[in-house]
Amino acid sequence: MADFEVSLAQEPDAASLIAAHPNLRMDPVDGLCLEGVPLAVIAKDLGTPCWVYGAGTIRTRLAALRDAFDQAGLGATHIHYAVKANDHLAVLTVMAEAGVGADVVSAGELQRALKAGIPPSAIVFSGVGKSAADLRLAVAEGIAQINVESVEELAMLSAISATAGRTIDVTLRVNPDVDAATHAKITTGKADNKFGIAWTEAAAAYGFAGSLPGLHPVGLATHIGSQILSAAPFRAAYARIAELVRDLRAAGHTVTRVDCGGGIGIPYEGEQPAPLAEIAQALAETLGGLDLDLMVEPGRWLVGPAGVLLSAVVLVKQTAERRFVVLDAAMNDLVRPAMYDAWHGILPVAADRMAAPATPADIVGPVCESGDTFAKDRVIAALEADAVVAILDAGAYGAVMSSTYNARPLATVALVDGSQWDVIRPRQEMSDLWSREIVPARFGTR
Ligand SMILES: Cc1ncc(COP(=O)(O)O)c(C=O)c1O
The missing domain is CATH 2.40.37.10 (Lyase, Ornithine Decarboxylase; Chain A, domain 1)
Structure with missing residues (x-):
């Protein structure tokens, strides 16, 4: 790459x-x-x-992000704030009041989001090592979606969900093997990172998810890293996800959602700010025309400068x-x-x-x-x-x-x-x- x-x-x-x-x-x-x-x-x-x-800064930044999506014709994109960036209840309440959902990675973050008034229907759960307790809570609360990162997790979630008599919407987090050109410790979308299902194995995993009780595969998710200051890595990852959506559909699968993750960077050191309009455009040009419900999970960009x-x-x-x-x-x-x-x-x-x-x-x-x-x-x-x-x-x-x-x-x-x-x-x-x-x-x- x-x-x-x-x-x-x-x-x-x-x-x-x-x-x-x-x-x-x-x-x-x-x-x-x-x-x-x-x-x-x-x-x-x-x-x-x-x-x-x-708080005003967070609202202003949220409005700017929404505006960038609107301008790219992606006004319906759902924003799920990545709680890990700043999980204070007051910050989450500002998000809840603005109609933003939450992306959580633990039972603790899930409970924080609920406590701040973010409804379960606006919560997605990410993370490479969700525990059985995490998954049980997510299923019991009936959250919107779980972004599953391995076939092992699919089997674990299926057992939990079926035992609870529920069916939960899942996306498969795909590792697109794209270099986000950011710090090595916050790069997540390369083949040798621990995150996601290899894009080459995603189709088989999608079929496997569909065969399991208690799971309803609805789409794909990706997140290639954090503090990304150019549109090119996003475009490369989203193009690969778009290709997968087409392949899955051609194989007879239903794919209605893509969660595009977070990662938009901020200029700490006088760098050029991340080109929001270009990133939104990259999203529109790769995934925008595929009749999908699109989601994003920004964290740093919303709250860092606040x-x-x-x-x-x-x-x-x-x-x-x-x-x-x-x-x-x-x-x-x-x-x-x-x-x-x-x-x-x-x-x-x-x-x-x-x-x-x-x-x-x-x-x-x-x-x-x-x-x-x-x-x-x-x-x-x-x-x-x-x-x-x-x-x-x-x-x-x-x-x-x-x-x-x-x-x-x-x-x-x-x-x-x-x-x-x-x-x-x-x-x-x-x-x-x-x-x-x-x-x-x-x-x-x-
Ligand atoms: C799955 C997922 N989504 C969203 C984010 C938020 O990233 P950022 O704060 O860079 O927007 C992260 C952070 O690493 C993540 O792992």
Whole structure:
């Protein structure tokens, strides 16, 4: 398969980062604002580290995505938000209110989606290793569809569904063997990835699904990876799926649905934004004319730019080699830089810092790992202790991936909506860290 090139611009400066984020504004007095709320106010009231999400931003992005599908003649495309990107109940409620469904990958995500008011009829279940308990819950709740990833899972689901006296709609997740040209850890559509049924084996698996009790094969699904910034990989994958739809129909199978997965990327580092119109066009040109119910499962694109992580400088440490700005946020809060070498924009929150001279520094967390580094050699306004910074594009795969490593409580979360804001998760209490730990009675008595 061909590789797909993504052009990378120069590292963006503060002004261009703000310009690339319509939800951010640098007010000369109030400093950096998310939607209508000064982030300094939230940091002062709630302390740091603190996640802040923008509900208005999510709605605006959703409208833009819907508009792109409308423009391509795909207005009927169903959007199932990939809950894994940010599973907070308030975020899911924003999705529910906007009429968006959910793509879940665990019983926990399924229950979160239901709790937020997303109806079972708008929930699809993906994932390579759904457990029997996951599948039993999905069948009992009567969700819209299960995207099955192997013939082994087909057999398992059939037994569960038939025992429950139900018939469940299934799509087969096909691995199209397409290179998404993204980070290796989030590539999912190559033949050597664990995901999906090989496209060469999909027809046989579809026939097998149709022969099993309790299953109603309705179509195909695919998802080739995440953080994809060009249309070409999507076009290549969807063309292969379209070919399969035609082949299955020619063999006498009924195929009414295709779930096109997620994967649309966001420009973290000044890259060109993903060409939404071109991606929608690729979908229209490959699968649009096949009389299918089309679905997509975006996660990152909807919520990534809607969130920031606020953090305060603990101290600035100058060594013979480098200047280290040590933050109170760490890799346990936002793991993406440590895990994927991800680049995140970092902006001082105070207005006067915009004009301060910028010098290179390593921006690091306090955790005892060198990997706990948010940015290396970042040219950023001189920062002193207690200065607050906003780490941008932290709304997706941020708080959901947090841990309590180094016995650091989970950070506070706030939600901005226009000029209002609320705490949507208080900081975890220190005692919560060990409240469910048990020291056997025979210890501690010596
Ligand atoms: C099956 C499936 N659908 C959707 C998504 C969401 O991807 P993204 O957040 O890149 O849109 C993922 C994430 O990897 C996924 O595995």
